[in-house]
Amino acid sequence: MLRTHTCGELRISQTGQNVSLCGWIQRNREMGGLTFIDLRDRYGITQLVFNMELNASLCGDARKLGREFVVCIQGKVAERSNKNPKIPTGDIEILVEKLTILNTSKVPPFTIEDHTDGGEELRMKYRYLDLRRDENKRNMLLRHRMAIEVRNYLNSKNFIEIETPFLIKSTPEGARDYVVPSRMNEGEFYALPQSPQTFKQLLMVAGYDRYFQIVRCFRDEDLRADRQPEFTQIDCEMSFVNQDDILNTFEGLATHLFKTILDVDVADFPQLPYEEALKLYGSDKPDIRFGMTFIELNTLMKGKGFRVVDDAGLVVGIKAEGCGEYSRKQLDALTDFVRKPQVGATGLVYIKYNPDGSIKSSVDKFYSPEDMKQVLDEFQAKPGDLILILAGDPDQIRSSMSDLRLEMGKRLNLMTSGEFKPLWIVDFPLLEWDEESQRYHAKHHPFTSPKEEDIPILESDPVSVRANAYDLVINGVEIGGGSVRIHNKELQQQLFKVLGFSDEEATAQFGFLMNAFEYGAPPHGGIAFGFDRWVTLFGRGESIRDFIAFPKNNAGRDVMIDSPSALSNEKLNELGIETTR
């Protein structure tokens, strides 16, 4: 080895030892006859000292070292006179006796510091330099540690990791597939998996009763901030279990990760039916670190002559405790907020319960103080509270109110960083009606089982059928979702019919799965977690991109390697394809 220790390792107890270190020049500064260098590697920073008086030639060489040069040094560990309590190696420094330059470096295009001067585009182009920054190192290490803990926990519970294929078959369900032309089977294509869904179900048929895999998945979607064309899933499936068994098992996994990764004890995983989540929070992924649940006000507020409310399908309010003294300006800002196109409300009604007990609202001319008091009582409001009310189309207004609730949570610092509140959303609807294609779509996926008691209405009233489907939501982030699957061919066929598949289509797409179900499929179900998201949540990050070593930008490009790129005609010809544009 070129080194005896890392740059994060030496302590005062090692004073006097001869050591060698390797790393990058983080900082180089002269102080009188001394030169101090901060040497950095993955593990930390160690201070090197060169003394002009003792060894002028060596010190002269050291002064020429530029930022990010790679060096190997030998020297003796010494106690520092001027200790730095901020870093673990801050008690010592190395009196350098030998210096070897392993490689030089051009001046980096941005500073390699926590608060860098590089914009995202530049950092992505030089991702190999960006990744040198402490923040990114912490993120990569966190990701590694979480993967190790996931695997060891699931292994300890008799789950086995089984690798499923990447070159599979295109399916028209759901998002778009990425496809791969086959040279050996001309004119034919593989598809990259959106998830190993069918394979994990086949593994259950094959008797591997507890499967998992941390696996890359691919979706050719138009990208948003928190989406990548390739992403990583913790994919799991179990046999001979019901929904509660599955939820219990993965609460165990989540509890283990909270404890081992964050040293946080999380014991409570409440369950909230989908319908109720929408009623109380306007969202199927509510952040329950704070309350501020919705109260519906149709009965109390309609019929008083206020047109907007009278015409609305839903009137709904939240109580912002202690905000009764909000200024005109603050209230206008909230109105502007709800009117943003992505929030989508047309206006905001407020009721201020003043500290002196008086009531002031934006709709005083339609509602008497008694009317107002009734609303306040409905919220069990106290003087000093503020009620915020939206009215309109129920779906739209629930969504707008959910945004407003989160905005108020932010303003009131109710979303405590470091506090984690997991929540199961259960009883999702099995199907939803799609206006565009004029047919039902599977809300989760077409293998999800309906609740036993709802099977009789599967064909007569499809949208009312609830599924054995669940999402795990933590602090408002959907971390994972899954379902108990259908393991019975007849029920699966019935569902395909409701979904508008012809028998031929169903056979062409899922024939092998339907066939498999005829050879003794066990009851089974599972879940898949978005690993990128979970890591981002634990790392308290904003974007999953910061937790992926080599992410793509919003146009699906890797700007570092400049991909995708054109192919030669020779190559296209060999594959039997040509580009049409």
Added chain:
Amino acid sequence: MLRTHTCGELRISQTGQNVSLCGWIQRNREMGGLTFIDLRDRYGITQLVFNMELNASLCGDARKLGREFVVCIQGKVAERSNKNPKIPTGDIEILVEKLTILNTSKVPPFTIEDHTDGGEELRMKYRYLDLRRDENKRNMLLRHRMAIEVRNYLNSKNFIEIETPFLIKSTPEGARDYVVPSRMNEGEFYALPQSPQTFKQLLMVAGYDRYFQIVRCFRDEDLRADRQPEFTQIDCEMSFVNQDDILNTFEGLATHLFKTILDVDVADFPQLPYEEALKLYGSDKPDIRFGMTFIELNTLMKGKGFRVVDDAGLVVGIKAEGCGEYSRKQLDALTDFVRKPQVGATGLVYIKYNPDGSIKSSVDKFYSPEDMKQVLDEFQAKPGDLILILAGDPDQIRSSMSDLRLEMGKRLNLMTSGEFKPLWIVDFPLLEWDEESQRYHAKHHPFTSPKEEDIPILESDPVSVRANAYDLVINGVEIGGGSVRIHNKELQQQLFKVLGFSDEEATAQFGFLMNAFEYGAPPHGGIAFGFDRWVTLFGRGESIRDFIAFPKNNAGRDVMIDSPSALSNEKLNELGIETTR
């Protein structure tokens, strides 16, 4: 949970307990008034008993259960009168009190037994049934256990697993890439990685000094028995190390796997230079569980008038101990063997050292008994030994003799199953001349560093340059290979020049890596192991297909899901491509 125990779990100490089990019907047989059922799950087999006298209706139901039906039973653990010492649950049986059919099954197309009646094609089509067989379950479990051990070992040595992208950029070097058309960047393509080579080198530049990943890789090659279009690699890279450090580190990994997975102690990892491996074994992946090394006989045997030998570039022999009494028929069989097209020799010369001390050879008319005795002495042969000799073009004849040596090893049972002899092949040539393209190719890959002392002859005598490259070979199987990389831009450019890349080509293909090398690249090197092969070796299997859950056949097809397949015109249109054939 539908079950309290698995089918592999119950022992005599649990007699009297009420339990419930789930599984598949393996066997169903009547004996007088009793019905015995073998219930199977992933963990084992448990015998169920139904008694016609005690519960005629239940026993009647049991008798109707067909093979591979899925059931859940409740009952009481009882000691068996007729114990079965062959299975861990053989001391007990379950007196069944309740039977629930969870699913029925059609009669499987082949028997789900160790020695099945299903041919490979049929088993691949119904892979989900094939995977129920014990042998395949053992293989999948072995693969899982090895992956867990690899990860935990490397983690304990400060390696971190970092996921690299799958949608990358096509490179013309080496084997063919699979490509993926980009819908968002029309006319452009991603490529699937043949390995994360460049990314792991970028991670070293980024300072992650110990990286690994168990990762899928893709090569669009014409397939052979032990190749798959997608395969799994244990990919590793380290910084601030020399070749010995790397070999030591991964000897540690191999030793750990031998111990934890096979309970075998393997301490010795000899190193053999590539040149010497060819001279002694005619192969760069020799099986050294037995000796039988080559002895070159040009000096002793040429010039005696035997044309075949006199014209040969190489005359080489091996000694088969104790085979001096081989019959005419046995010797003819060996001659037939070396003449097979895949072995490629034209004939075989033998010298029998008879037990009585006399000598008999196939070339008595050219060589005197004294000539023969000299050859025997060269081999330190004893009466009863047999010398086998081939002559011809050196490369061809080394390869043929390597095959003959392995054949003799097999016939003499010298390749002991359960014995493992690892070996490093070192000092590979850096380059090889390619007749077809009339240029040099990188033997390993274009980032491999030449031996320091050979750099001066890089341009004058390229084929003589040795590389800091190494393969790990175990029992004649190449398990992995790697090299110390070039970390210096000038040397890399010099090598690209020797490889016939123009500056433009080098920049277009590897510009981002070359750029990265200008910002402080540390000395680094690594290795990649073929995980499929390593698992196959440990599982004593013949084909890697048996250790992959859902393998493809030799035409690159998945016959279970019928992939690859045609795409709709709509889909092709959306991607901006069309098929030309």
